[in-house]
Amino acid sequence: MSTPNTRRVVIEPLTRVEGHGKVTLLLDENNQVEQARLHIVEFRGFERFIQGRPFWELPVLVQRLCGICPVSHHLCAAKAVDGIVGAEDLPLTAEKMRRLMHYGQMYQSHALHFFYLASPDLLFGFDAPVEKRNVIGVIAEYPDLAVQGVMMRKFGQEVIKATAGKKVHGTGAIPGGINKNLSIEERDFLLQDMDKMVEWSRAAVRIAKDYTLDNLEAVAGFGSFDSNHLSLVRQDGAMDLYDGNLRAVDSVGDTIIDQVSPLDYLEVIAEEVRPWSYMKFPFLKSVGPEEGWYRVGPLARINTCDFIDTPEAEAARKDFLSLTEGQPSNVTMAYHWARMIEALHAAEKIQLLLHDADLQGEDLVADFGGRREEYVAILEAPRGTLLHHYKVDENDQVTMANLIVSTTCNNEPMNRTVQKIASDSISGAPEITEGLLNNIEVGIRAYDPCLSCATHALGQMPLEVTLVDRQGRLIDRLARPE
Amino acid sequence: MSDRISLTIDGRQIEAEPGQTILEAAEEAGVYIPRLCWMKGLSAFGSCRVCTVRVNGRPQSACTQPAAPGMVVENDTQELRELRRSLIDMLFIEGNHFCMFCEKSGDCELQALAYRLGITAPQYPFMFPQRELDATHPEIFVDRNRCILCGRCVRASQELDGKHVFGFVGRGAGKKVAVNAESGLGGTDAAGDDEAVAACPTGSLLKKRVGFAVPVGQRRFDHQPIGSEIEQAQSEE
Numbered sequence: 015m016s017t018p019n020t021r022r023v024v025i026e027p028l029t030r031v032e033g034h035g036k037v038t039l040l041l042d043e044n045n046q047v048e049q050a051r052l053h054i055v056e057f058r059g060f061e062r063f064i065q066g067r068p069f070w071e072l073p074v075l076v077q078r079l080c081g082i083c084p085v086s087h088h089l090c091a092a093k094a095v096d097g098i099v100g101a102e103d104l105p106l107t108a109e110k111m112r113r114l115m116h117y118g119q120m121y122q123s124h125a126l127h128f129f130y131l132a133s134p135d136l137l138f139g140f141d142a143p144v145e146k147r148n149v150i151g152v153i154a155e156y157p158d159l160a161v162q163g164v165m166m167r168k169f170g171q172e173v174i175k176a177t178a179g180k181k182v183h184g185t186g187a188i189p190g191g192i193n194k195n196l197s198i199e200e201r202d203f204l205l206q207d208m209d210k211m212v213e214w215s216r217a218a219v220r221i222a223k224d225y226t227l228d229n230l231e232a233v234a235g236f237g238s239f240d241s242n243h244l245s246l247v248r249q250d251g252a253m254d255l256y257d258g259n260l261r262a263v264d265s266v267g268d269t270i271i272d273q274v275s276p277l278d279y280l281e282v283i284a285e286e287v288r289p290w291s292y293m294k295f296p297f298l299k300s301v302g303p304e305e306g307w308y309r310v311g312p313l314a315r316i317n318t319c320d321f322i323d324t325p326e327a328e329a330a331r332k333d334f335l336s337l338t339e340g341q342p343s344n345v346t347m348a349y350h351w352a353r354m355i356e357a358l359h360a361a362e363k364i365q366l367l368l369h370d371a372d373l374q375g376e377d378l379v380a381d382f383g384g385r386r387e388e389y390v391a392i393l394e395a396p397r398g399t400l401l402h403h404y405k406v407d408e409n410d411q412v413t414m415a416n417l418i419v420s421t422t423c424n425n426e427p428m429n430r431t432v433q434k435i436a437s438d439s440i441s442g443a444p445e446i447t448e449g450l451l452n453n454i455e456v457g458i459r460a461y462d463p464c465l466s467c468a469t470h471a472l473g474q475m476p477l478e479v480t481l482v483d484r485q486g487r488l489i490d491r492l493a494r495p496e
Numbered sequence: 497m498s499d500r501i502s503l504t505i506d507g508r509q510i511e512a513e514p515g516q517t518i519l520e521a522a523e524e525a526g527v528y529i530p531r532l533c534w535m536k537g538l539s540a541f542g543s544c545r546v547c548t549v550r551v552n553g554r555p556q557s558a559c560t561q562p563a564a565p566g567m568v569v570e571n572d573t574q575e576l577r578e579l580r581r582s583l584i585d586m587l588f589i590e591g592n593h594f595c596m597f598c599e600k601s602g603d604c605e606l607q608a609l610a611y612r613l614g615i616t617a618p619q620y621p622f623m624f625p626q627r628e629l630d631a632t633h634p635e636i637f638v639d640r641n642r643c644i645l646c647g648r649c650v651r652a653s654q655e656l657d658g659k660h661v662f663g664f665v666g667r668g669a670g671k672k673v674a675v676n677a678e679s680g681l682g683g684t685d686a687a688g689d690d691e692a693v694a695a696c697p698t699g700s701l702l703k704k705r706v707g708f709a710v711p712v713g714q715r716r717f718d719h720q721p722i723g724s725e726i727e728q729a730q731s732e733e
């Protein structure tokens with residue numbers, strides 16, 4: 015796609031995004047940003063590493079893909095393995111324990127993103143100095159809020175520990191079920207803080223909403239563009255983060271696909287390979303590679319579902335969509351608001367489950383039915399739709415694994431966001447301003463991308479921006495100290 | 497009773513039956529001597545050297561050395577702890593032991609010994625050998641990545657199961673546990689309930705589809721280090 019008439023602006027790596035990213039801006043002769051390319055180093059070796067392993071290892075093995083949302087991989091693989099062993103209906107205790115684990119994961123991940131990574135931008139403004147625009151700044155100026163963020167994350171982790179045995183990389187889900195129920199002690203321990211969690215989630219929705227409405231003019235167009243949206247929904251159209259069928263709508267809410275079983279994903283989704291990126295570009299086949307890309311994650315899920323089956327989150331969803339008169343919202347920065355609605359939904363779900371005696375049941379594993387050699391499972395991870403597809407041979411060894419992670423689905427949307435932000439900012443002077451850097455970071459962060467899906471450390475990474483002309487000569491460089 | 501043997505271990509006087517090894521006598525007295533290739537009910541093999549003690553100053557494997565009157569045995573010394581650490585360390589680096597997704601984790605004697613001896617990270621470089629996984633049997637599988645060549649399966653198959661499913665082939669770095677059928681484990685008369693399977697101290701020889709059925713917190717070594725049961729048995733008396 016690079017033509018002789020384009021110049022490149024390189025920004026690397028992004029701060030406060032899990033993993034490493036590097037952005038190249040391709041300028042045309044008139045210094046207009048023609049295209050943005052977010053280079054993501056994805057850990058693809060994993061799919062080969064899985065080959066030959068016994069399939070029952072998968073849920074524990076694949077969660078090592080990610081230190082941030084291991085539970086999503088754990089549960090998605092477990093659902094796929096249920097299919098392999100022919101466990102059609104899980105005992106209620108197993109199904110609900112897994113859901114509890116999943117909502118705990120959703121809750122802690124959303125809290126982490128909102129309070130640690132996003133709130134500095136929202137509270138201090140995108141142009142606030144970097145020294146202030148971080149979680150330390152939030153702790154200094156909004157100590158109560160910072161404490162809430164920490165406690166919400168911790169609560170989610172405790173839910174994970176009670177269901178998976180450990181806060182990170184536990185074992186809970188096994189083929190056809192779960193390896194433990196929730197003891198009365200574990201339940202009561204979690205119930206102690208439950209009301210507070212719902213209350214704080216409510217408050218977080220308010221913060222995100224107020225922020226969006228107060229800054230509507232600036233926020234509405236910021237890195238925004240019309241797009242398709244995709245997620246799982248329940249049979250009745252309700253939001254379902256753990257299970258369901260695929261639905262995709264276009265930018266005005268018209269249905270593109272609906273109730274497509276995960277098993278049929280290859281009929282509706284294809285992945286495009288582009289020479290400059292290791293990461294693929296998924297698209298809806300019926301729309302084609304040019305226009306068929308879609309967004310996933312909190313914004314997409316609010317846009318695709320017909321309703322949310324918990325009262326407070328449902329009220330918040332209606333409130334959210336009233337801004338766009340019931341049509342999908344295509345505002346990139348509205349991801350934050352949508353994310354907090356989901357956090358509230360997760361809190362409500364956790365509360366319901368903690369009061370459900372099924373969680374103390376003793377029937378933990380389904381009977382295995384007809385064995386399958388291939389299966390596909392999908393769930394909604396915090397960052398969006400996650401797909402695991404496996405093939406297994408007659409000796410129980412994995413022969414093929416294909417994983418489509420949410421950050422891959424949001425690949426094209428993130429590029430669009432960066433392109434939009436950059437072209438709004440760079441017009442004329444071939445230089446990178448601190449403001450542009452900030453804005454690009456803020457735009458990408460809205461998606462909460464997990465860029466490597468491998469190992470990564472939380473925290474600040476140095477930022478370096480390089481401006482290169484079409485001959486490859488360095489024109490400008492802007493770097494942040496480590 | 498009169499023919500009981502008296503010896504000391506780390507300065508403590510203990511008694512042994514004639515014919516007992518140092519390891520057995522120590523165990524009866526509530527003293528844990530670390531071991532890997534030794535297993536109660538099987539003949540001693542003396543290959544792993546983890547049970548090395550000093551007997552009257554000379555290094556000996558406690559699992560093969562008979563107790564004798566007046567022996568002065570050193571077991572829990574800095575020097576021997578370090579030696580054992582090195583041995584365990586080498587077992588880790590010469591195989592592919594990824595505890596983080598091994599279903600035997602929390603229940604594995606190799607891992608438990610590493611914890612007991614305070615190994616947090618290996619001091620030698622990993623060798624990442626190429627090893628095979630044989631899953632041709634419908635009920636069990638052997639993942640040689642995790643095999644430490646202790647020979648417990650070999651002996652258990654012969655001595656307890658009355659079969660000859662397992663044996664060693666090759667030498668040195670090429671040594672591996674083999675099965676007595678060309679087509680692999682599936683061609684042997686091994687069965688899921690064989691003592692040989694239960695005898696494996698690591699996640700090398702396992703029953704299929706058991707996986708992570710035991711939750712974290714309920715596994716054998718989740719709450720106490722390996723050997724504690726031996727030490728506690730004595731202190732409770």
Ligand code: SF4
Binds near residue numbers: 643645695697
């Ligand atoms: S398979 Fe297990 S029991 Fe057999 S030699 Fe290897 S580690 Fe020892």
Ligand code: FES
Binds near residue numbers: 545546547557559560
């Ligand atoms: S236990 Fe004595 S040599 Fe292995």
